[in-house]
Amino acid sequence: MSNKLKIGISIGDVNGIGLEVIIKTLSNPAILNYCTPIVYGHTKVSSFHRKANNLGDFSFNVINHANQAQLKKANMINCWEEDVKIELGQVTETGGKYALLSLERATADLVAGDIDALVTAPINKHNIQSETFSFPGHTEYLQEKSGSKDVLMFLISENLRVGVVTGHIPVSFVPSSISKEKIVNKIRLINESLKKDFWIEKPKIAVLGLNPHASDNGLLGTEEAEIIAPAIQEAYDRGIVCFGPYPADGFFGNGSYKKFDAVLAMYHDQGLIPFKTLAFHNGVNYTAGLNFVRTSPDHGTGYDIAGKNLADSTSFTEALFSAIHIVKNRREQEELLSNQLRGGGKVVETQFDIKDDAS
Numbered sequence: 478m479s480n481k482l483k484i485g486i487s488i489g490d491v492n493g494i495g496l497e498v499i500i501k502t503l504s505n506p507a508i509l510n511y512c513t514p515i516v517y518g519h520t521k522v523s524s525f526h527r528k529a530n531n532l533g534d535f536s537f538n539v540i541n542h543a544n545q546a547q548l549k550k551a552n553m554i555n556c557w558e559e560d561v562k563i564e565l566g567q568v569t570e571t572g573g574k575y576a577l578l579s580l581e582r583a584t585a586d587l588v589a590g591d592i593d594a595l596v597t598a599p600i601n602k603h604n605i606q607s608e609t610f611s612f613p614g615h616t617e618y619l620q621e622k623s624g625s626k627d628v629l630m631f632l633i634s635e636n637l638r639v640g641v642v643t644g645h646i647p648v649s650f651v652p653s654s655i656s657k658e659k660i661v662n663k664i665r666l667i668n669e670s671l672k673k674d675f676w677i678e679k680p681k682i683a684v685l686g687l688n689p690h691a692s693d694n695g696l697l698g699t700e701e702a703e704i705i706a707p708a709i710q711e712a713y714d715r716g717i718v719c720f721g722p723y724p725a726d727g728f729f730g731n732g733s734y735k736k737f738d739a740v741l742a743m744y745h746d747q748g749l750i751p752f753k754t755l756a757f758h759n760g761v762n763y764t765a766g767l768n769f770v771r772t773s774p775d776h777g778t779g780y781d782i783a784g785k786n787l788a789d790s791t792s793f794t795e796a797l798f799s800a801i802h803i804v805k806n807r808r809e810q811e812e813l814l815s816n817q818l819r820g821g822g823k824v825v826e827t828q829f830d831i832k833d834d835a836s
């Protein structure tokens with residue numbers, strides 16, 4: 478039996494660049510040495526994108542169920558029968574409807590254990606809303622499907638990892654949404670993920686402040702003294718190596734982030750702006766804390782370039798390799814622990830690093 482992982486891929490918004498980056502990634506035959514991809518969508522929709530973007534010859538092996546996936550082939554499960562009206566670059570109800578059908582089917586297989594991990598192509602958070610999907614993003618949807626009490630939006634790249642305390646909420650809700658307990662929990666999730674998913678034995682974590690200049694000793698706000706510093710202290714007392722709160726601007730400006738294995742930001746844009754500035758093209762969005770593995774590229778639907786063959790597929794490719802790698806790390810660790818062995822591990826997380834792992 479093959480030990481190649483089955484990686485499920487949801488196609489995201491059919492009017493965006495999802496299928497373009499999927500096809501570009503899977504067109505590299507070397508990918509099939511590392512995993513067996515299963516795309517949840519429809520071959521007619523993928524043909525549309527292949528032709529619109531002039532992507533040359535590429536075809537999927539159509540299957541009905543993940544257990545029929547063929548090695549050395551890019552597999553596709555057709556998730557609907559009807560023709561889909563694709564309007565490249567447009568935000569339409571249709572775009573959301575078929576993104577959801579793809580995501581639901583892939584998630585069901587993930588939860589059932591029929592695939593080893595899921596890589597999601599970008600959705601539009603607005604048009605996907607429906608009676609069955611009332612979440613601000615994949616992160617929250619998958620948290621519910623996994624039954625996890627808490628998860629972490631964790632943006633990862635070779636040189637920088639950034640998690641956020643608060644995610645998809647209006648910025649005006651941020652101050653009232655952060656609490657000592659929540660911050661301690663997110664620090665714990667980062668710490669666990671660095672150890673379990675990335676094999677970093679003694680992670681060092683930086684925590685950012687909320688206010689300008691981390692409040693300048695209380696002049697510009699009270700959250701640092703009342704909430705963030707006590708949370709860092711509590712996590713530290715529990716054995717997690719964490720420091721802060723650091724003023725966010727200078728922390729990235731002077732390169733301090735390079736001294737840490739990960740950074741915890743208080744809110745979405747505080748963490749994601751520096752991350753995407755430094756690592757947009759190879760960054761990966763990872764949901765830590767789920768009992769299964771899900772990654773995605775760190776970009777969105779890219780409506781402005783849809784159908785123009787301008788989308789860079791590096792982030793999607795990295796998302797695929799990160800998923801493979803995290804599953805392998807978790808399994809290897811589980812095996813070592815079940816044998817009561819304690820082994821070290823190498824930290825490998827990019828497509829370039831795992832070349833030697835091909836089997």
Ligand SMILES: NC(=O)c1ccc[n+]([C@@H]2O[C@H](COP(=O)([O-])OP(=O)(O)OC[C@H]3O[C@@H](n4cnc5c(N)ncnc54)[C@H](O)[C@@H]3O)[C@@H](O)[C@H]2O)c1
Binds near residue numbers: 787
């Ligand atoms: N994982 C996800 O599902 C996810 C992630 C981020 C944003 N989104 C959604 O995507 C939609 C559009 O968001 P946005 O415009 O803020 O961000 P975006 O990432 O789609 O686009 C921002 C800019 O980056 C460019 N860009 C994006 N991906 C690129 C690629 N692979 N190669 C080259 N250029 C690329 C786009 O052309 C655009 O100019 C929103 O509805 C948002 O919610 C979804």
Ligand SMILES: N[C@H](C(=O)O)[C@H](O)COP(=O)(O)O
Binds near residue numbers: 615616
């Ligand atoms: N916050 C993510 C980003 O900006 O890249 C993105 O919106 C994706 O979120 P989900 O993975 O929750 O869909």
